[in-house]
Amino acid sequence: MAVTLPLAVAVALVSIFTQPGGNVLVQIGPLEATLEGLDFAAQVVLRLFVTAAALTLFGMTTAPRAFIVDLERRRFSPRLAFAVGALLETVPLVIARARTVRDAQRARGLYTEGGFLRRVAAIVPLVGPVVIGSLHQVEARSLALDARAFGRPGPRHMLWVPHDSAFERLARWLLILGLAAIAAGVSVGLLPGLP
């Protein structure tokens, strides 16, 4: 929500004031907020929140470790599985690194409190150490994995596989069938399509 809300506000403002239309609600200088823009903004923001909610639900219900093992079990490339899993794990690691760098910069006199502009300005000296540090870590991990035959082609015998109950399998099939039914309903006109 902390990321989605500011993004949604920005997207909504741009959408409201840039979408052409005949029903002008408010005029601020050369910018016109139209009813059509408001309608468009509502759709975009709704999609944004639905996407964010889906990703959040995925992150909260799926352990990266189980996800990676399951991808490998299904014969996906270990590199692809690791890349996906690492992506899931990267966000908290980058946040932790950013906090460390921020604390170090504060100790050296960087102001990170105050108004919006001051906070934005305080991000600049954090970006370099966080990005470079993360890249170094990725490189070290990549080399360490190479030394452990990570790139070897061929099947692997996994030590464990995530528990996959009959209920979970049934739920997955129902979701797939539901998605197919919605797609079919839209294509034959029984359900409204996306504008």
Next chain:
Amino acid sequence: MLELRSVAYRYPGYRRPALDGIDLTVRDGEIVGIVGPNEAGKSTLCLVASVLAPASIGGELTGDVLLDGMSVRGQRPHEIAGRVGIVFGSPTSQLSGITGTVLEEVALGPVNLGLSVAATVARSRAALEALGIESLAERAPDRLSGGQTQLVAIAAMLAMGSRHLVLDEPTAELDPEGRQLVGDALGGLAGSGTAVLIAEQDLGLLSSICTRLVAIDGGRLVFDLPIADGLRDRRLVDLGVARQAVPA
């Protein structure tokens, strides 16, 4: 036995070699320490000795790297994995980050080699036992101390079956207790016949475990001496590695 013969190495995009004219042999059961100032080429030497340079990071290698007398030039990382292992200085960044227990973390390499589950578990437990950390098997890797994490990283290499081990400043982020743990573990490994090459700033640690000391500077060998002679050599002071030479 790990051998480097007339090795020169240049990183991709660089004209100047990071290593030049390196001849070095680490026999089975021997621990050879590498010292040198910053930018001397210690880490590069470790990468070349472990064949990750150029196999994984690119660049140009001349000369030859041999494991037990056989050249490994031109081989890919997964073809070398299991014959030579490398441990880096940062304990946390070399763990996979995708395993739930120490046993799984150590087992990742054998799993990648395609071993059966029984063989993977046997190798992993044997590696943990060899380092005296079998009690950590069910612990979460991200809940270990720095010294324990470094031992897990070493165990992960042993589980691959590596009889040649290269370590790049393995105690750089460890407290004295962690250094002691790693030092004891390396002594035990050498005792069982593993050839160990270790780049390290801590002369005290090197003096307690190494049989030979190698100094490099500017990518070139400065000396290769028995440990006692190396620690007494004035050139250590000139290189800024020691404040004063050990008295004869």
